[in-house]
Amino acid sequence: MQIEKYTTRADTDRLRYRFVSIGKTTIEKVVAYEKFPTFKVMELGFPPYIEVYNLAFGDLIPDTDDFSDQVTSDNGDMNKILSTVANTALDFWEYNPDAFIWFEGSQPENQEGLRTYLYQKKLERFFAEINEVANVLGRIGNKLELFEKGKKYNAFLIIKKR
Amino acid sequence: MKTATVNTKSKNTRVRSIYDPQLDELKGKILFKKKLERAEKTFSETIFPQEIVDFINREISK
Numbered sequence: 001m002q003i004e005k006y007t008t009r010a011d012t013d014r015l016r017y018r019f020v021s022i023g024k025t026t027i028e029k030v031v032a033y034e035k036f037p038t039f040k041v042m043e044l045g046f047p048p049y050i051e052v053y054n055l056a057f058g059d060l061i062p063d064t065d066d067f068s069d070q071v072t073s074d075n076g077d078m079n080k081i082l083s084t085v086a087n088t089a090l091d092f093w094e095y096n097p098d099a100f101i102w103f104e105g106s107q108p109e110n111q112e113g114l115r116t117y118l119y120q121k122k123l124e125r126f127f128a129e130i131n132e133v134a135n136v137l138g139r140i141g142n143k144l145e146l147f148e149k150g151k152k153y154n155a156f157l158i159i160k161k162r
Numbered sequence: 163m164k165t166a167t168v169n170t171k172s173k174n175t176r177v178r179s180i181y182d183p184q185l186d187e188l189k190g191k192i193l194f195k196k197k198l199e200r201a202e203k204t205f206s207e208t209i210f211p212q213e214i215v216d217f218i219n220r221e222i223s224k
Contacts, residue, residue: 002175005177007180008177008180009179009180009184010181011182011189014179015189016189016193018182018185030193032188032194040205044206054201056193069194069197084177090176091178102201104200135217135221143208144208144210144214146214155204159218162224
């Protein structure tokens with residue numbers, strides 16, 4: 001995405017990232033790619049070499065080593081944060097080129113589905129750019145289909161173009 | 163004579179991450195356990211219609 005991004009730090013496998021969001025306040029963010037068990041992927045009929053990672057991100061809880069994806073930080077830099085998170089996918093795929101990314105919004109209480117919808121609007125806005133490097137599939141009801149603008153999806157599967 | 167220059171370089175399309183050994187300490191630790199469990203459930207309950215399976219198979223065989 002051609003939006004300003006934060007510099008990220010990553011582990012050797014490019015599965016964990018950290019960056020600092022600087023807005024109304026300073027918040028340490030973490031991005032994690034966490035693998036689904038192979039049997040869950042195989043159950044759906046995919047070969048065992050296909051790996052699916054859940055993409056999650058959230059805030060470091062101050063004075064702890066724990067993270068939360070339930071916080072609504074409202075730091076005034078949402079576009080920059082989402083652009084930074086999207087950018088980590090490019091690094092992730094450099095080290096894990098065959099992996100699929102599963103992505104759904106976290107659901108803070110009384111905001112059911114709101115974040116997923118928000119991410120969908122961003123996907124729509126930058127779809128042409130994202131579509132250059134990846135195929136986006138959307139989950140509607142419990143069925144997966146090729147992403148189309150204007151539909152309300154509840155999760156996304158993102159596959160890097162070969 | 164002054165000449166106008168246009169910066170055609172795209173703005174910040176990709177920023178590479180910097181390796182941080184401290185993040186290796188998080189290896190094997192599930193950071194967002196509840197979210198992962200919920201996502202696993204959603205993923206498992208997802209129906210992949212045949213045309214989507216075919217599409218994915220075409221992509222991975224490229």
